[in-house]
Amino acid sequence: MKDHLLTWLGAQRSILRVLLPLVIVLVIGSAFHSNGAFFAWETHRAVLREVSVHGILACGMTLVVVAGGIDLAVGSVLALGAVSIALLTMQRGWPAPLAVGAVLAMGAACGATSGTLVAFFRAPAFVASLAMLVFARGLAKLCADGKKVTTHFVGPDGLDRTVPLPALFEGLDDRVIGGQLSVVTLVFVACAGVTWLLLSRMRIGRYLYATGGNLEAARLSGVPVRTAVILAFVFSGVFSAIAGICQAAQETHGDPETGMGYELDAIAMVVLGGASLTGGRGNMGGTLVGVLTVGYLQKVLSLNAFSLEARLMLTGAILVAAVLLQSRAMRGTEG
Numbered sequence: 001m002k003d004h005l006l007t008w009l010g011a012q013r014s015i016l017r018v019l020l021p022l023v024i025v026l027v028i029g030s031a032f033h034s035n036g037a038f039f040a041w042e043t044h045r046a047v048l049r050e051v052s053v054h055g056i057l058a059c060g061m062t063l064v065v066v067a068g069g070i071d072l073a074v075g076s077v078l079a080l081g082a083v084s085i086a087l088l089t090m091q092r093g094w095p096a097p098l099a100v101g102a103v104l105a106m107g108a109a110c111g112a113t114s115g116t117l118v119a120f121f122r123a124p125a126f127v128a129s130l131a132m133l134v135f136a137r138g139l140a141k142l143c144a145d146g147k148k149v150t151t152h153f154v155g156p157d158g159l160d161r162t163v164p165l166p167a168l169f170e171g172l173d174d175r176v177i178g179g180q181l182s183v184v185t186l187v188f189v190a191c192a193g194v195t196w197l198l199l200s201r202m203r204i205g206r207y208l209y210a211t212g213g214n215l216e217a218a219r220l221s222g223v224p225v226r227t228a229v230i231l232a233f234v235f236s237g238v239f240s241a242i243a244g245i246c247q248a249a250q251e252t253h254g255d256p257e258t259g260m261g262y263e264l265d266a267i268a269m270v271v272l273g274g275a276s277l278t279g280g281r282g283n284m285g286g287t288l289v290g291v292l293t294v295g296y297l298q299k300v301l302s303l304n305a306f307s308l309e310a311r312l313m314l315t316g317a318i319l320v321a322a323v324l325l326q327s328r329a330m331r332g333t334e335g
Helices: 002-031 041-066 074-091 096-119 125-143 167-172 183-200 203-213 215-220 225-251 262-272 284-303 308-334
Strands: 152-154 160-162
Touching (some): 041 074, 041 284, 096 225, 167 183, 203 225
């Protein structure tokens, strides 16, 4: 009975530790509300729309971090996905389902490459994903010829052409429920649901936790650790490609420079959600709280006229603070 009580109390402390940063940010937003702008529904709708792409990246990052790795390539794969979907739908005229399938396959291939380097060649996840970061960014620039892919382009015959914005782009950037919610937010919710199912209701989730908790013990217990690691990176690549499609729809073009620094936001969201960068701990519920924390923090700073540079610096500081707090909490638990 005592052990169960201690376990329950420990779980409650973990939940409070994850929720506390979000509560603090909301309190600050309520105090510095920019003449009531923070209390308007339009502000919260904008937050949900703005964090959706980053949140989709955080879904994949959660899986990789739980497995004991890290994926620095998510921003670059996002850019490659944005460029690819724009090229295929605008300039090649592919139907949306075929174009989306090709982009998702591209994302899966990028993730599988990073995962294979980690699982079979024992490359550190940091190094493998860093290499993919550079490769995917370079490939995006190569495919886009170093410029944005728009509805206006030069055709094979050398003549300028302008095509309508693809229906896929218009649909993803549309609003539903009487204009109260962005479609891209629903895409994020769907990705979060898939991640929750993978971690909480499927065997692969148990494999990921075991691999991240103690790789050698998991291997000796019969867990297919190589498969688990590769699948974590594959899902991260697919989610990055989905985020790229949504990003292109929001920007109405494919930009090879987009997504720079997004990996920092994704990692910050996952860590703020209670995941451990050493692996074996984390969940989608916590990541959702981390997504909202970062999203509302940036919105509060934006409403109060903080520069982009200040917001980036503060995000980095928060990431460091979260890791230090996590380490302190883990030492307290061990003690």
